[in-house]
Amino acid sequence: MGCVANPNDPNWPSADSLLVAGPVAGHRNAALLGVHTYLNSLTPRSSVSTPDAIREALTRYSTWSFTDNVDLAEHVSVVDYGNVVDPDGEEGDRRVADAVNSFDAGLDLQIFLGGDNATTWKAMRAVTGGNLGGYGLITLDAHLDVRDGVSNGSPVRQLLEAGLDGKRLVQVGLADFSNSAPYAKRAHDAGAWVISRDSIRHGSIEEAAVRAVQLASVGGRKVYVDIDMDAADRAAVPGCPAAAPGGLSADEMRRFVRIVATNAAVCAIDITEIDVERDTDDQRTVRLAALLVLEALAGLRRRAR
Numbered sequence: 001m002g003c004v005a006n007p008n009d010p011n012w013p014s015a016d017s018l019l020v021a022g023p024v025a026g027h028r029n030a031a032l033l034g035v036h037t038y039l040n041s042l043t044p045r046s047s048v049s050t051p052d053a054i055r056e057a058l059t060r061y062s063t064w065s066f067t068d069n070v071d072l073a074e075h076v077s078v079v080d081y082g083n084v085v086d087p088d089g090e091e092g093d094r095r096v097a098d099a100v101n102s103f104d105a106g107l108d109l110q111i112f113l114g115g116d117n118a119t120t121w122k123a124m125r126a127v128t129g130g131n132l133g134g135y136g137l138i139t140l141d142a143h144l145d146v147r148d149g150v151s152n153g154s155p156v157r158q159l160l161e162a163g164l165d166g167k168r169l170v171q172v173g174l175a176d177f178s179n180s181a182p183y184a185k186r187a188h189d190a191g192a193w194v195i196s197r198d199s200i201r202h203g204s205i206e207e208a209a210v211r212a213v214q215l216a217s218v219g220g221r222k223v224y225v226d227i228d229m230d231a232a233d234r235a236a237v238p239g240c241p242a243a244a245p246g247g248l249s250a251d252e253m254r255r256f257v258r259i260v261a262t263n264a265a266v267c268a269i270d271i272t273e274i275d276v277e278r279d280t281d282d283q284r285t286v287r288l289a290a291l292l293v294l295e296a297l298a299g300l301r302r303r304a305r
Contacts, residue, residue, distance in 0.1 A: 013073060015294055016058040023104050024077040028300050030109040032293075033099055034083030035270075037092075037118035041152045043241040046277035050286070051083050051113035053276045057283060057290035065298050072294070075301045078111070079104060087115070093122055100126035109261065109300050111293060114272030116152035117145055120226045124159060127224060127268045132159060136168035136216025136265075140256055141228035142175040142197070142247060146186045152273070155226075157186070166190030168221060170212040172256075173197050173231040173248055197247070205252040209259035217265040225260050225269045227253070227292060229285065239278045239285030250288050254295045261299025269296050 023029040034051025063073040081103065084095050100123070103110065112123040120139075128135050137159065139145065146160070147153035160166055169192040176197070187194070193215050195208045216223045230243040236250040237243045248256075260266050271289050279285045 013063050014059045015061040015063055015290070016055065018063060018073060018076065018078045018297065019055070019058070019080040020077045021079070023079055023106065027075060027077045028108045028303065029104070029106070030076065030078045030111055030297060030300060031081055031103045031107050032078050032111050032113070033081045033123075034113045035087045035096055035115050035119040035123055036083060037087050037115035037122065037152070038275075039088040040118055040150060041116045041241075045116065045241060045275040048276040049083065050115060050274045050276055050289075053283075053286045054113050054271070054289045054293065055080075057286045058293065060287060061290060061294060068298060068302070070301065072297055072301060076297045078297065079107065087122060088118070093125065096122040097126040108303070109266070109296065110268040111296060112268065112270035113289075114270060114274070117155050117226070117228055117272045118152050119270055119272050120145075121155035121158045123268065123270055124224045125162065130163075132163040133165055134221060135164070136170070136218070136221045136223040137164060137226065138170045138172065138212045138216050138223060138260065139226045139228065140172045140231045140253070141226065142173060142178045142231050142244065143228070143242065144171060144174065144179050144183050144187045146183050146190075160190050166192050168216050168218060169193065170195065170215045172208050172212050173200065175244060175247060178242070178244060200248070200252075205248070205256050206259050209256045213260055213263045213265055217263070221265070222267040223263075223265045225266055227257060227269060227271045229253075229271065229273045229289060232288070236288060237274075237285045238280050239274045239276060241275055241278060242273065253288065254291055257292045257295040258299040261296040262302045264303050
C-alpha cells in the first residue's frame with residue numbers, strides 16, 4: 001500500500017505560519033499590508049488581488065533558511081493588516097495612510113504588497129507622514145518612473161515634487177530601451193544616483209545593494225525600498241507587463257532584497273508590478289514575490305539587536 005501525502009506535516013511548517021494577528025514578544029516584527037493599485041496603469045491590468053495571491057504562495061515555502069541555518073519562525077513574525085480597500089479611489093491615499101497609522105508601535109519593518117507602482121507613491125507618503133525630505137528612496141526597477149501625469153510610471157516624480165531629496169534617491173537596475181532621454185535628464189537634474197543594469201553586470205548585485213543603502217541613508221535617514229518586479233528578466237516574471245528580456249535573474253532579485261533588508265536604515269519595502277492574470281500556470285511571478293517577502297524577513301532576522 002502506497003504512502004499518503006501529508007500536507008500538514010508538523011516537521012515542515014509553511015511560511016504562511018509567520019503571519020500573525022499581533023506582534024510577538026522576543027521576535028523581530030514586520031507589518032504586511034496589501035495595496036492593490038491598478039486603475040491608472042499605463043498597461044491595463046486585472047483587478048485580481050496580487051497581495052492575496054502572494055499570501056497564498058507563501059504556503060508553498062517553509063520557514064527554514066539553509067543559507068543562515070535558522071528557522072525564521074523562531075525569530076521573526078509578520079503582523080498581517082489585510083488589504084486597503086480601493087486604494088485607487090478618491091479617498092485611496094487617506095485609506096492607505098489610515099492603515100499605516102493603525103500599525104502597532106515598535107515594528108522593525110513595513111512590507112507593502114502592490115498593486116502597480118502607484119503603491120510606492122501612496123505607501124511611502126504614508127510611511128513618512130509627509131516628511132519625505134527626512135527619508136531616502138531606493139528603487140530596484142527597469143524604469144525611472146518620473147513620467148508626466150499620474151500613473152504607475154510617475155510615482156518617483158510625484159515623490160520628488162512632494163519633497164523627496166533627489167540626492168537621496170538611488171535607482172538600481174535601469175535597463176536599456178525602457179526609458180527616454182527627457183526622463184533620464186529629469187532624474188539626473190533632480191540629483192538621483194543611478195546604478196544601471198549594465199553596471200551590475202560588471203560588479204555584483206550585493207555591491208549595488210550595499211552602495212544603494214549607503215547613498216540613500218546619508219544623514220541618518222530611514223530608507224524606503226521599492227522592488228519593482230519588472231526589473232527581473234521577463235522569463236522569470238511573465239506576470240509583469242513591462243518586464244523585458246535580459247533583466248535581473250530571480251536569484252539577483254532575491255539577493256538584493258536580503259541585503260537591503262539586513263540594514264536597519266531600511267524601514268519599509270514594497271513589491272509591485274504584478275498582474276496575477278498575466279502570470280503563467282506555474283505562478284512563477286507570484287511565487288518569486290513570495291520568496292522576496294521571505295528574503296526581506298531573512299534580512300530582518302540578520303539585523304544586530
